[in-house]
Structure formats: C-alpha cells, structure tokens
Amino acid sequence: MKIDRRKFIKFTSLTTIGLAGTPIARALTGEDSLLAPVKPEPSLDNPLTARRWAMVIDLRKCLSKEGCTACINACHLTHNVPDFGNPKDEVKWVWKEPFEHAFHEQEHEYIDEKLKHAPTLVMCNHCDNPPCVRVCPTQATFKRETDGVVMMDWHRCIGCRYCVVACPYGSRSFNWRDPRPFIKKLQPDFPTRTRGVVEKCTFCEERLAKGLLPACVEACPEKALTFGDLENPESEVRALLKENYTIRRKPALGTQPEIYYII
C-alpha cells in the first residue's frame, strides 16, 4: 500500500485529530478561505444545533440576480445529485419553479407579470407535520425530534414512492435508474444513492453536524437565504419573520412548512 507522508497526515488528521478541529487539517484541505472569519472550525465538536430549523427565503434578493443557480449547484454538487438531462428521470433537491406554480393559490389575473413567472426557489419544506413521514411504511423517512429535520434513511427505503405521492410540494425524487453515471463530480464525503430509493433535501444535516450552514445558504451570493432556529427568539430567522410579512406554500393543508418566503 502506497501512502505518502502528506496523504497520511491528511487522512489521520481528518479522521481523528480533525474531530478536535486542528487547524492543520484545514490548512491542508484548504477549504476555509471562503468561510466567515469568526466561524468556528468545521468539526464534529462544534455542531450547529437548534430546536427547530427553519429557513427564510428573501425572494426579492434572490430574484435580484437573474439566472443565478449558485445554491442549486452547490447543493447538487455537495450531495452527489445526478443530472440526467431529461424530465422523466429527473432528481432534484432544490430548484426553481415559476411563482404561479410554487404559489398557485396566491396567483391572480393582474399579478405582476414579472412575479408571475419569477423563478421561485423551492425545496423540501421540512414540515412540522410532514405527510411523507405519516405515510412511509418503514419509517425510512422520519422527522428528527431534536431539530425537526425531515430525514431520509436510504438504507431502509423500499422504493414504494408513497412519500412522493403524499408530498404536497413535489419535493421528492425517485431514482428511476442508477444515478452514478450521471453525477458529474463525485463528492467522496457524501454517498450517492442507489436505484430504487427516494431522495430529497435534508437541510444539509451532515454539514450542520460539523458546524456548517446548509450548502445553499452558504453559496448564495445575495445572502437571500437565512437559516436558523425558529424556537430561539433571538435567531436571525425570527427577526426576519418579525420584520417582514412572510408566506408559506399551501399553509391551508396544515403541514406547517418551515420554509418562509419574503416576497
């Protein structure tokens, strides 16, 4: 087995010492240059925790940069989301949907044409009362009681797609075929999926565990996405909800979506 000194240090520091967050690991991987200066080290010792994670999407800021897909690219790259290039096999975690589709109960005849077709960012709403969890016959999708993240256990999913049927937001994708050949750049830290299971946004729980914000939030050049603890009155999301009138998708269904939109 061939392993040079540099590689050896990198591996061991990432796995064991890295857990304690040594600067060596970061210096070697060189992935900290874009992080905010005060942010703690990405380490399992400093996870981001909350009672109830939620996101506020400021659509005004989001739309100000036309054709931007930074968040989508970041998410799909981080999570090995395949790109099949056709709508039939499509798998997506976060994407843009015309406003009139994302919020069709809000749409009306004289709504501003620009808003009507505005590409609105949508993803899993991490509902407080998730219908997908209710219908899953194996608890392969479940709500984490600690922080409200609606999780997927890809080892357990039998691929019955009942959750896809039950989701009122079309947030879930099924792997109609082997996704591996359609992933442009494999990320080693995160698994791919196998054919025959359902997948969706997980609020980047694997990043939160290391103290990192969700990839989409971090990637947004306009800072249009704010992520935080809904049950902490001091949190940034609570401040935004207080200062702005926000709407949620299909609130009448009682699912209690936790993605809020400032229009």
Place this chain on the structure above:
Amino acid sequence: MLEKALKGTKAYWIWVISIMAVMGIAFLFYLKQYHYGLGVTGLSRDVTWGFYIAQFTFLVGVAASAVMVVLPYYLHNYKAFGKITILGEFLAIASVIMCMTFIFVDMGQPFRIVNVFLYPTPHSLMFWDTVALGGYLVLNVIISRVVLDAERKSIPPPGWIKPIIILSIPWAISIHTVTAFLYAGLAARPFWLTAVLAPRFLASAFSSGPALLILLCLLLRKFTKFDPGKEPIQKLALIATYAMAANVFFVLMEFFTALYSDIPEHLMHFEYLFLGIEGKATLAPWMWASEILALLALILLLNPGTRRREGTLVLACITVFISIWIDKGMGMVVGGFVPNPLGNVTEYVPTLTEIMISLGVYAMGVLLVTGLYKIVLSVRGEVRA
C-alpha cells in the same frame, strides 16, 4: 388435494403451458426492470404510480368481491350459491396473490420489502393494507381448503370454520376500504381526497367481481361438465346490477362536488381526464369509453329482458368489467397525478415492459384460477373426460 391440478387432459396441459410461457416471457421483462430500475416504465417524477398500482387497486376489488357470494351463502343460507361460493373464494385467492405481485414489481427495492414487517409502522396506511391483504389471503386459504376437504369427504364442514367464515366478510370489506384509504387521506392529492372513495371502490368491486365470476362460470360450463345453474348466475347478475348502479351514482356524486364547488384544484383533474389540459389528453378517449360502457352496461343490466338473456348478460358483464377496469385502474390512479401538486401537466403512458410484466402477473392469476378450479371440479367429478 393439490395433486388434482397436476392430472389433466392434453388440452388442459396445452392451456397451462401456454400460460406459463407468457409468464416466462414476462419474467424476462421483469429481469430487465430489476437490473435497470423502474425507469423502464413510463413513470416519472410527476406520475410516480401507474399501471402496476392501477392493476393492484382493481384486483383488490375483485378479491373483495368474493364476499358477494360468501355473504348470501353463509350468512343468509342462500343455497343456490353452494356450487359457486368456492369459485368466488378461489378467485379471491388468485386476486390477492396478483395484488401482492403487482406491489412487488412496483417496488424500487423489492427485496427490502421485508422492512415493512421489520419496522411495522401503524401510522402508515400501507402497513395496514399489507396486514389486511395478508390476513385475507390466509382466511380464504383456510376456508376454501377446509370446506372443499369436507365436500370431498361428503361431510359437513367442521363447526370451528363458521366463525372464520363470518370474520372473512368484514375482512373483505376492510381490504378494499384500506386500499381506498391509501389514496383518500392525502392532502396533496385533491382528486382522491373524497370520503366517497371507499364506498365507490366497494361498489365498483361488487360489480366487476361478480361480472367476472359470471363469465368464469359460463366459461367453465362451456369447457367442463360444471353447470352452475341458472339461478345463481341470475342472482350474481342482480348483485352486479345494484352495485353498478351504486358505482355510477357515486361517480356522479364526484362530478357534482367537483363541478359545482368549482375549486380549480379539484376540477383540474376531471378536466384533464375528460377534456385534456394544454392539449394533453391521452386518457380522455379511455375515460369517455369507460363512461359510455358504464351506461351501456347499466342499460343491459337494468332491463330484465337483457339481463336474463344469456348473450346480452355476457355482453353486459364484459362492458362492466372493461368500464371499471379503465375507470378504477388508469383513470383513478393516473388522474390523481395530473396535474401534479405544482400544477404541471406531465402525461403518463405505460411502456411495453410495463404491460408485459403486468400481463405476466395476470397470467399467473389465470394459472392459479385454472389450477384451483381444476381442483374443485376434480373433487366434484365434473371434469369433462
């Protein structure tokens, strides 16, 4: 007793082997699906359930409809059904096994299906559907076995079987009710979010099931010495008539609520099914055919003259069966997915692979029915020499 299915004339074996050939070909198609994934079907992100689940739903109805012979015979002691009750039960067994197979072939990870039992989840209707169907299969296997065994020995069936038979009656209702609940409890799908779905499922089941049983009885009469007699056939026809009338009534109720309330989210599904949206109207001819056939069936069944004449009754049974097969299978399942919850219209057409696999599952059902009916007729000495 099973050995009786293994002794037969040349014609019987030609029939059995041809069915097995169909199953064999279908199995090759399934292997293709197993290796590639469900992408070989016409399903997509927007229409995630299709032909397989449609057949499953339809066949749960056929399985449940055995209660339409079991109930009069055992509960009301209606002797005329004596000869055909076991046929109804065996049809139920074959249907439940087909249902389970359709679920199996619809799974993305079929061999993980045991997870449903390893992690039982009472808040999922799918868990209850599994329990209901499995239980119904066990009940019918026990009942038909014990009753047929008694018949072979020319003794009355043992007393302990009676409570089990009585239990099978509400159980039959439950399998189709729970199947309707799979759909009717989803906030995401306004088309299915209707309390009349379970009653409608039962009505359509109690019409299509007896219609199929009539056809099977007449086929048996043609090819074997079995003769069900005129009375049970007419009684079944009457049951199918009432049930079909109820079914059409329920469908009209759905139309009223959707059309009069005028809620776009509800209405759009009907619009898609019967008129098409944005020029996409693949299912429209099928839906119209289904409605016209339903009307034709009702005319033939409600009119005593045509109901009593065997030729027209056969026609009525065929129209009932096809009408409900379209409406409950493709119309009900696919209609719920188009438009999707975001208002996008994605159409669905089953692929050849999907149809071949389904054909194979049906072939398996035909094989089961053939074998099981062969046993019944052998026991009764009614096999044509």
Place this chain on the structure above:
Amino acid sequence: MYDAGKIIIGLIIFLIIITFPVWYNIAMGKATYIPQLEYPVDAEQCVADSAYIRASHMDLLNTWRDKVVREGERVYHTPDGRRFEMSLSNTCMKCHNKKEEFCDRCHNYLAVDPYCWDCHIEPKELVP
C-alpha cells in the same frame, strides 16, 4: 415407501452433485486457500481489535449507520478513549483505501455481496 431403491439412489446422486464443488476444491488442493488481505502499512490503530473487526465489522457498521442516520450521533468513542467519525467512507476507507485488496478479497471468498458501495464511494472511484 414405494420405489425405495430408486429414491435412495436418486438422493445419493443429488448429494454428490450438490457437494461437487467441495470435492472438486479438495481434489485441486484449494480447500486450504485463505484470502490474503492487504492491510494499510502506515496507518494508526484501527477502531477495534482485528478479531472483533474480522467477525463483527458488519454489525459495527450497521450500528454506526443507525446512529448517524437515525439518531444524528456521529462520534464513536473507543473503549480506550479514542474518537472517530462514524463513517465507512470517511473513517474506515481512509486507511483501508484499497477496496479490491481488502474488502473484496474476503467478501468474494465468502461469496457475500454487501451493497455498501452501491452508494458509498470507494477512494479509487475518485481518480478520474
């Protein structure tokens, strides 16, 4: 029993056929073959001793899987106080980074086909 002779002869033939691979391997001198695994040379100590890992690594991985995915717990504490991230790709395979020479040799020998790598990425796959 009817036709006892025929049935017993049939059973004997069946047993011979079904155990043929065993006889074949003994005859070819392959019965004592033990797969040779390549261990990492430079790496530090494993998360547990080799006897335990050899017998129960699959149980350990299943426990890790459920802890991480279902309970959100990610750090594994060894009895001697070391800490590891519970991860097949990011911990185990950082040292055991040659799947073919390590995992596969034993799995192939035992004819087991774990589906771990249907999703988890082996280091080799990252080399374009």
